[in-house]
Structure formats: C-alpha cells, structure tokens
Amino acid sequence: MPATIRDIRARTGLSVATISKYLNGGNVLPENRVKLQAAISELHYEVNEIARGLVTNKTKTVGVLVYSIESLFNGTLLKYIGEALRSLGYGMLICDSSEDEEVEAQSLRFLVNKKVDGIIVVPVADHSAFLKPARDAGIPVVLMDRSLMDEEHDCVKIDNRMAAFRAMRLLLDNRHEKIAVICSQVEYTGIQRYKGFLEAMEQAGLPVPAEYRKCGRHAMDFGYQSMKELLELNNRPTAVFMTNYEITLGAVMAVKESSFRCPEDISMLGFDDLILSKVVDPKMYMVVQPMREMSEKAVELLLERIENSREKKTGEKKFNEKKSEMPVEIIMGTRIQEGNSIRFLG
Amino acid sequence: MPATIRDIRARTGLSVATISKYLNGGNVLPENRVKLQAAISELHYEVNEIARGLVTNKTKTVGVLVYSIESLFNGTLLKYIGEALRSLGYGMLICDSSEDEEVEAQSLRFLVNKKVDGIIVVPVADHSAFLKPARDAGIPVVLMDRSLMDEEHDCVKIDNRMAAFRAMRLLLDNRHEKIAVICSQVEYTGIQRYKGFLEAMEQAGLPVPAEYRKCGRHAMDFGYQSMKELLELNNRPTAVFMTNYEITLGAVMAVKESSFRCPEDISMLGFDDLILSKVVDPKMYMVVQPMREMSEKAVELLLERIENSREKKTGEKKFNEKKSEMPVEIIMGTRIQEGNSIRFLG
DNA sequence: CTGTTAGCGCTTTCAG
DNA sequence: CTGAAAGCGCTAACAG
Numbered sequence: 001m002p003a004t005i006r007d008i009r010a011r012t013g014l015s016v017a018t019i020s021k022y023l024n025g026g027n028v029l030p031e032n033r034v035k036l037q038a039a040i041s042e043l044h045y046e047v048n049e050i051a052r053g054l055v056t057n058k059t060k061t062v063g064v065l066v067y068s069i070e071s072l073f074n075g076t077l078l079k080y081i082g083e084a085l086r087s088l089g090y091g092m093l094i095c096d097s098s099e100d101e102e103v104e105a106q107s108l109r110f111l112v113n114k115k116v117d118g119i120i121v122v123p124v125a126d127h128s129a130f131l132k133p134a135r136d137a138g139i140p141v142v143l144m145d146r147s148l149m150d151e152e153h154d155c156v157k158i159d160n161r162m163a164a165f166r167a168m169r170l171l172l173d174n175r176h177e178k179i180a181v182i183c184s185q186v187e188y189t190g191i192q193r194y195k196g197f198l199e200a201m202e203q204a205g206l207p208v209p210a211e212y213r214k215c216g217r218h219a220m221d222f223g224y225q226s227m228k229e230l231l232e233l234n235n236r237p238t239a240v241f242m243t244n245y246e247i248t249l250g251a252v253m254a255v256k257e258s259s260f261r262c263p264e265d266i267s268m269l270g271f272d273d274l275i276l277s278k279v280v281d282p283k284m285y286m287v288v289q290p291m292r293e294m295s296e297k298a299v300e301l302l303l304e305r306i307e308n309s310r311e312k313k314t315g316e317k318k319f320n321e322k323k324s325e326m327p328v329e330i331i332m333g334t335r336i337q338e339g340n341s342i343r344f345l346g
Numbered sequence: 347m348p349a350t351i352r353d354i355r356a357r358t359g360l361s362v363a364t365i366s367k368y369l370n371g372g373n374v375l376p377e378n379r380v381k382l383q384a385a386i387s388e389l390h391y392e393v394n395e396i397a398r399g400l401v402t403n404k405t406k407t408v409g410v411l412v413y414s415i416e417s418l419f420n421g422t423l424l425k426y427i428g429e430a431l432r433s434l435g436y437g438m439l440i441c442d443s444s445e446d447e448e449v450e451a452q453s454l455r456f457l458v459n460k461k462v463d464g465i466i467v468v469p470v471a472d473h474s475a476f477l478k479p480a481r482d483a484g485i486p487v488v489l490m491d492r493s494l495m496d497e498e499h500d501c502v503k504i505d506n507r508m509a510a511f512r513a514m515r516l517l518l519d520n521r522h523e524k525i526a527v528i529c530s531q532v533e534y535t536g537i538q539r540y541k542g543f544l545e546a547m548e549q550a551g552l553p554v555p556a557e558y559r560k561c562g563r564h565a566m567d568f569g570y571q572s573m574k575e576l577l578e579l580n581n582r583p584t585a586v587f588m589t590n591y592e593i594t595l596g597a598v599m600a601v602k603e604s605s606f607r608c609p610e611d612i613s614m615l616g617f618d619d620l621i622l623s624k625v626v627d628p629k630m631y632m633v634v635q636p637m638r639e640m641s642e643k644a645v646e647l648l649l650e651r652i653e654n655s656r657e658k659k660t661g662e663k664k665f666n667e668k669k670s671e672m673p674v675e676i677i678m679g680t681r682i683q684e685g686n687s688i689r690f691l692g
Numbered sequence: 693c694t695g696t697t698a699g700c701g702c703t704t705t706c707a708g
Numbered sequence: 709c710t711g712a713a714a715g716c717g718c719t720a721a722c723a724g
Contacts, residue, residue, distance in 0.1 A: 002483045004717055015695045020719055029693065044482040049459040050399045051717035055700045059396070061460075069440075070425040072418060079416040082442045086449070091456050094415075094440035096428045103432070110437050113395040114407075136390045137348045220621070249625060256627045275566070279595060279626060281602045350701055361711040366703055375709065397701035401716045695724080701716105708711080 003043035011039040023047060053115055058310075061091040062302060063111035065104065067124040069096035072274045073245050073291075074122060077144065080295030081120060088303065090117075097124050099218075105130040112137050118302045120144060126188055128153065140305035144298050145289075146189045152327040154305065156298040158289050160189050163334045164196025164243060167287045170336065171239045171269055172204050175345040179206070180237035182226040182247050184218035193243040193271070212237055223250025231258050231266070238267060238345060245272035252280055263343035273337045283339035290332050297330050349389035357385040369393060399461060404656075407437040408648060409457035411450065413470040415442035418620045419591050419637075420468060423490065426641030427466060434649065436463075443470050445564075451476040458483050464648045466490060472534055474499065486651035488644050491635075492535045498673040500651065502644040504635050506535050509680045510542025510589060510617075513633045516682065517585045517615055518550050521691040525552070526583035528572040528593050530564035539589040539617070558583055569596025577604050577612070584613060584691060591618035598626055609689035619683045629685035636678050643676050 005016050005023075012019070012035045014028075022028045022036050039045070053059040064081055066074040078094060085092050093116055097104035104124050111119055112133045118140045123130075128151045134141050143155040171179055181197045184190030194215060201208050211233060214226035223242060227250065230237060242248040248270035255262050262268050262282055270276070273286040308325075351362050351369075358365070358381045360374075368374050368382050385391070399405040410427055412420040424440060431438050439462055443450035450470050457465055458479045464486045469476075474497045480487050489501040517525055527543045530536030540561060547554050557579060560572035569588060573596065576583060588594040594616035601608050608614050608628055616622070619632040654671075 006717080016718080017696075017720085018694055021694085024719080027693070032693090044479070046455065046459050046479060046483065048400075048461065048717055050396055050405070050461045051700090052719075053396045053700095054394075054400055054702090054717080055719045057700075068425075069428065070418070070421040072416070072421070075416040075418070075421045079414070079442060079444070082415065083444065091460070092441070095438070096425060098425070098429065109392065113392050114437070115394065115396045133390070133392060137392070249621065253625050256625065275595065276625075278599050279602065279622075281627070352701080362702080363704080363712075364710055367710085370703080373709075378709090394701055397716090398703075399716095400701080400718090401703045403716075693724105696722085698720085698722105700718090703714105703716090705714085706712090708709105 002048070003045040004048070005045075007043055008036065008039045008045060011043065012036060057115070058117050059091075059115050060089060061093055061114070061116050062299075063093045063095065063108075063114070063116035063119040065095045065097060065107055065111065065119060065121040065123075067097050067104070067122055068099050069094070071246065073145075073272055076274060076291050077122065077295055080292045081299060084296045084299040088299070090303075099124055101125045101130065109133050112139060118142070118306045120298050120302060122146060123148065124187070126186070127151075138309055140302060140309055142298050142302040142305070144294060146187045147329070149188055152329065154301055154327050154329075156294050156301065156330045156332065157189070158294075158334050159331050160192035161196040161199070163287050164193040164241075165200045166196075167269060167271075167336065168197060168200035168241065170285055170342055171241065171267065172200065174239075174267070174342050176239040176267060176342075177206050178212070178235070178237040178239070179208070180212035180214065180230050180240045181208070181243065182214040182223055182230075182240060182251055183216075183243040184222075184247065185215040186218055190218060190243060197241055197243070209235075211235075218244055218246055220246045220250035220253075223247030224254045225250070227251035227254035228258070231255070231260055236266070239269065239342065240266060241269045243271050245270075245274055245276070248272070248284070248286070249276065252276070252284070263341050267342040269342065277337050277339055282341050284337070284341045285339040286337040287334055288337050289334055294332050297332070301328065301330065348394070349391040350394070351391075353389055354382065354385045354391060357389065358382060403461070404463050405437075405461050406435060407439055407460070407462050408645075409439045409441065409460070409462040409465040411441045411443060411453055411457065411465060411467040411469075413443045413450070413468055414445050415440070417592065419491075419618055422620060422637050423468065423641055426638045427645060430642045430645040434645070436649075445470055447471045447476065455479050458485060464488070464652045466644055466648060468492060469494065470533070472532070473497075484655055486648060486655055488648040488651070490640060490644050492533045493675070495534055498675065500647055500673050500675075502640050502647065502676045502678065503535070504640075504680050505677050506538035507542040507545070509633050510539040510587075511546045512542075513615060513617075513682065514543060514546035514550075514587065516631055516688055517587065517613065518546065520585075520613070520688050522585040522613060522688075523552050524558070524581070524583040525554070525585045525587060526558035526560065526576050527554070527587045527589065528560040528569055528576075528597055529562075529587075529589040530568075530593065531561040532564055536564060536589060543587055543589070555581075557581075564590055564592055566592045566596035566599075569593030570600045571596070573597035573600035574604070577601070577606055582612070585615065585688065586612060587615045589617050591616075591620055591622070594618070594630070594632070595622065598622070598630070609687050613688040615688065623683050623685055628687050630683070630687045631685040632683040633680055634683050635680055640678050643678070647674065647676065
C-alpha cells in the first residue's frame, strides 16, 4: 500500500537510481529535485528501511538490552542512551530481559536477527555465553554497569569495589563499628561492591558477623526483608550499607515501617541516587554514578566499534588509525550524595 | 559474514525453498530434517528477519512510543506490554519521545519506516497529526492512557474525569473545604482529571480560588514548585489533590522539605501508585490504574487490528466476524490505594 | 548527472 | 515433498 521508489519513477520519469541517490543526499538537477520533492510529498513516500537495510547491511539502529525496564536505573540509562543515539542519527531498539537469563538470550538473538548495528547491554547473566550470536554475526557489543565473570568485554562502568570501599569511610569516620551490608550477589557488580565493603571493614579491623551479611537478589523485596531482619536482631547494627538502588529502596521501606528512626537508631548509606534522596526523609547518603556520562561513553565506544568493524569488512587500513582491537573497560568516577542519614557516634 | 540459507543449501544439497519451508515449520522428510538441524547448528544460522520482513511485509514487531522513558509510569507499562507481546511471539521496538512533540513525530516515522506491524503510543501531542504516517502506511495504532483532542482513536485508558471526581470524595468526606489541585494541562488526560476535580468541588458547593489551581506541566519539578507555593499561601489549603505520578512525587518532596507535616498540616491525595506509597511516610492515598490489565488490553486490541487489516488486504471476508472498524475506547476501572495522608477535619 | 543492471536473503507460487 | 524461478524495495557499481 505505501508508495515505493517505483511510484516515484512513474510520477517523475526519473530512474530508480537517481531517486535513490537523491534520497541519500546526492546531487540531482534542480528541476529534478523539485519534481522529486513534489512526488514524495504527494505520495507520502517514506523510505522502506527494511529494504534499505537488506542491501546496505546496516540499519542505523542499535539494540539496547536491559535487565529490567521497570528499574528506574535502567530507565534513566535508556533516556541518556536514546538521546546520544538520536543526536548521531541512530535509532534504538530496546529489549527487556525481565531479570531472566533465558529471556535475555532470546532477546539478544532477536536483536541480532533484526540486524542492529551494535548492542548495548546491561546484563542479567554473569557469563558471556548468551553473547555468542552477536559475536558470530560480527555485531559489536558494549556492556554497561555490569561486566561478566568469564571474559573481558568492552564495558563502561564504575570501579565498584573501590566506590564501595571509599563510601564506607562515611560510616567509619562517624565511628560506626557494627555495620551490616545488604547486597546483591547475582551479578559481578554486586559482588564487587560487597568486596569493597569487606575490605573496608577488614582494614578498619572490624568484624562482620554472619548475620550482618545479607547477600541475595538485586530486588526491592530482598532489601526490604533483609532490613527487617537486621532490625530484629538482638545485636542490632548501628549502620547499614545498601549496595544498589532497588535494595536501598526496599531497606528504606522497612525502616519506615518499623519503629526505628533513621539516623537516630540506624544509619543508612545507599547506592544509585534516583530521586530517592529527594523524596525520602531523612535525605539519604548515597553513592552516585555519572549515568549520563556513562551512557554517552557507551554510545561513543559502540559507534567506534561499529565503524571499525565496517572498515575491516571493507578491507580499509588507515595505518595511523590503529584503534585497539582489545576489549576496553572505561571506568568512570563516582561521587557521594550528601544527606543526613548517618549519625555520628560520639 | 553470518550464514545464509544458501550456505545451508551448499551443506545439505536441498533447495532454498525446502529450507525455507522447514524454517517456517513446514513438513520435510525426516532425513532432511536431521540434515537441516545439523547444518543450522553447525553454521550458527539465524534467520535474517530483515530479508524475511521484506517479502512477508510483516515484522512480528510492534512499536511502542512513550512520552518519556524515564517515567516510572511508562516503565511499568512497557514491562507489561513487553510481556504480553513476548507471550504472543512479538518483539517490541521502544521509542522515547523525550516529552517533545517533534521527537515524537520523528520517532513515529522511524517506527513506520521500520515496518512495525502496529504501534502503541502514550502520546505527548494532543492532536492526531503526528499519526498520519502510520495511517498512510496502514499501520494500526492503539493509544494508551491519553487520548487525543481532535479525533477518536483506538484507546485503552481509564475514565479520568470520573476517577478524579470520585477520588475527591475522600477529601470531601473528611470535611475538607479548602482544597487545592496540582495538575497537568498539557495532555487530554490531565485536563480531564482537572475537570473531575472542578466538578466535585462545584457539586459540593465549594469555591476554588485561583491560587488553588496549579495547572502546568506534567513534571516532578512542577509538582514540587507548586506545592511550595501552596504551602506559602496565607490562606493555606487543608488538602491538595495531585493528578499524576510525577506531580505527586514533586509535591511529596516539597512537603518533606517544608516544616509542614502530612497529614497534620496538609492532607494529600495522589495519582498513580508506583512504589511511592510504599516508601514514603505517611503512606499516600492514591488513585491507582490497573496498569497490567491496561497493557494487556492494549496489546490484545492492537493485535486484533493487525489481524483485521491483513484480512482486508487479503480480501478475506468472514461474514460472521464483523469486527468493528470504528475506533474503540476501552475504559478500565480504577481503585483507591488507602493510606493515612488525609486528616479528618472534625 | 542519469540510467541500466545486478543483487541483498528470504518467501512463494507453481510444476514436478 | 521438493525445486526452479520470480520477486519484496532498495542500493551500488558501472556505463553513458
């Protein structure tokens, strides 16, 4: 039903090649240009990207695969990624893994079959097997926020271990000694943050009893449940470190519902500030990642990879442009969002 | 680089037609089936959806265009839409309008050019002009949450006016008389809710002074700013009705930062409960929409439309299946999330 | 600058 | 059940 290039030919008498050239920004005689513009608008012609993609073998589209689309963290990332991509003339195909490795693998295949030019993924899986179809198809992949256990990949993230380690100073400097942690242990990122926590405690010469170590899923209800348990302990901690947004959210809920007050009864240090610190009372201390910059860097790196892989196919070899073929890990810095959720234990 | 159907032919000696048939679930001789399975897995063959789409003229993909991807409301919708779609064998192409009508129009065209089979949109524009490319291309569109001013479209939403009107009972029954409203006036939905508010007030015989009517953008900072202004009024309202999630969020922030307490000094009634009522103290009274059901209905309706439009093209006419060609508006019910953010004014 | 001619990888008649 | 052949709508040489 929609108009094709041939309808335009019928209307203008020009050849498909000329029309195609015009559509792709080539030069045509002024009179022809006018004819073409007229025909295109009269026929409501729109390029069939499917057909174009088939021949050019590129779609000007990148796939973005996130572990959960309803996570505010991912929503924020997606916003920035989308903006960066749009400004560079790329479209974005978003897929939701729904926290499920199988769905993730399936979605990745979907993206590959859709012939996206590249893929950005915030993975749920912790090993690289699911990326195989992309590799086989020669589609560049850039990870964000989480890297994988078994292999190094292009990745944009923060130094999670270090960020956690440093953030712990806030608690330690305020003389806290009984510090608990609620962390996710399903992904690399969560584990790194946990390590940072442990190192800080060890360096401070403080013990971390088993009941202070809540390691589980990356989910609000896990944070909620864990905080509840911590508050019911006879030997209650004076402070709790929560290592991601969902967990922080859940923990805040638990405290709100309890009879304990923050920071009077319990001090809190969270991770990934997304409006939470602005809505919740008291204002939370939080480790914050530069989400916009991370997104932009990821897009930049991906597009570079796409560029490179095309050159390789074309056989071009600009000798003085030896971009590294090795995986690159871009490590961004973090900052601390100040609040008043930490009490000084004089 | 990726394997094609022809590589499989070379490996199996079968014709492309047979291979294609197999790929699409057709019957082949058992021995051939075995050969094909082997070849496919050895070559890591994956169907090229681009090529397939070119000939079948369908992509098994629906586009979803939301006004802002970082809005939790949309994130939640997207999650449910994605699940419904996946369960029906459809992929989802998400675009973010970034609250910008131009981006929206451009994204819609992007989706059309990508030849999605149908489009679900939670629009930022309030008139239907931007949908024209989809109509021209014969691509069905289903709106969600917001309908358009100038024309009726297939749409899944709640009765916003009525929901607001009814929710106001909560305030009125608690003897509130000085009630302010913070609402969005940019989209149809916001306006309807505002009307519902006004009607409730009028019916109760209560005046609404100009300074109690905060009509503006659908944004957290607007809610924040407006609430601040309301709290500074000499003639402070005793209750405030906030007509969407972002505004509610902002308003909650403003109250938190002020010296006023909810519900002691100010009662609050919000809209669209997304975790907010679980994190914030006091627990908010809120109007909640059945987001999962709305998403499922939207998908169902869209797929029905897609089905129908194909039949029309094929010329099929099953006489006893006269689905309406008229726009359908599906109106879902709402419920009230109880809380303790409303004070009884004895 | 313009036109002719091949395909891109797949599905789809239509014979066999 | 299988195969040969004709495109889907577009781009990309290569001549003119």
